Amino acid sequence: MDINIAPTKSNLMSAKATLEFSKKGYELLDQKRNVLIREMMSLIDRAKEIQSKVKVTFEEAYEALRMANLTMGIADVEDIGDSTPEDSEFEILYKSVMGVEIPKIKYKKKDVQPVYSFYQTNVSIDVAFKKFQEIKWLILELTEVENSVYKLAVEIKKTQKRANALENIQIPKYTDIVKYIQDALEEKDREDFFRLKVVKKKRIKKKVKAF
Template sequence: TEQIKVDDSIKLTYRSVMGVEVPNIIYHQPDSVEVPYGLEGTSSRIDEAYIQFQKVKQITLILAEVDNSIYRLANAISKTQKRANALKNVVIPRYQSSIKEMTESLEEKEREEFSRMKVIKAQKEN
């Protein structure tokens, strides 16, 4: 069996964009193109096809990086949108309701205190 040469020209790292880990594909294109076949008995069209496939490989890597980055960012945006909706529709109204109850309670206590002071003042005057 023939062994297939390992392609180590591709490195995958991750970088953070607004707190989301997105892939960063680094492709080291070789300086010279080494064809994996003999030149004798082959057409120059095969050479051209091989070179074009190398370009397709590079473009596919870029596409994969962009596609995966968009997917991850869209997923993060979706999660953030759900949290924002939860704040808008659940948490904030709950706090507003609590604030309203506290305000009404304080106003009621203030009115009671005012009327109590009025009664005390009236008793002092008599």
Template sequence: MAEVRVNPTRMELLRLKKRTQLAKKGHKLLKEKRDGLMQEFLKIIRTAQELRREVDKELAEALKHFVLAQASMTPQAVHLVSYIQAQRASLKVDEKNVMGVKIPDFEVELAETGEKYGVWETSAELDHGMVAFKKVLPKLLELAAIEKSAQMLAQEIEVTRRRVNALEHVLIPQLSKTAKFIRMKLEEQERAAIVTVMAVKAAIE
């Protein structure tokens, strides 16, 4: 028995055929989309993993400098320094569209504010920390963008894969099964009609 309850008519059969054709076309397109996304994702994830390792290492190093600096300075000096903004970071945010997936694109603009901390009260570690931080910041933003891209692509791939599977394993088999059911029913009707005609003919003769 077909899973979809339909009227076994020729009209319905034609409609089903059209739907199957559409489903197959959609399936093919989605499969291509999935493969394309996967290619893009693998490319991105490799870069992301490398960048992540680099950033993790460099950032940990920079943060360590700051911790050491804070330890070697007086609490008052730390408090004072924390009010200083040596540079102002402003972020330009753009959105790119890759195969229907929105991907962020960050661009940082660093502007020196002219505010400087004193030399006497601060430790040399603070300077080391600042230098290291300045170096790692652009990478950090690159990482933010690339990680987000990888995440959005992963989400999209998951959704697309589900759609492909749903079409391949559920909708298309169901449609063809129903079409087969209608065809059988129509053939059966035809045979029944012929038999009736034959019976009537026999009765007349």
């Protein structure tokens, strides 16, 4: 590496300080990356679990809906579906994980009362109604988890990039600079010591001749 810097003590102190700062920065980034990866992996496991529940619950809901269509008629089932109110009672909050803002969906898990008459319906529509409620809660939870995984993955990539820059560029660069300046200063000290030794010998010789 071509080092274009004056080998002075002040530059050595500055290079050592930058090297130490870079090493500490790398350690912090490495710790942050490990924490984020652990958090993301736990969320991925949770997402898989929720996805599995969603799949099973969807199958149960559609089977109940199919039976309701067969026993009640598609038109009546559609009317019930259209009359069911939309539920928007949830709030999106955020929590920080190592500086990464990840979403937290706050909602009350309460049963929505059917709006249809029990006189003209049967148990199939009740099961379908209940199962689709469960799916709604699962999807809210899955949305929260998957969004969090995405945000963490983006931050892990950024952190990895910064850590790599410090480990592979910044730290080796300033390690070389410190070594270069230290070697140059040590060489200068040796030369100065040798010159002083020569001067001292000449003075001794002059004193000897004077006597």
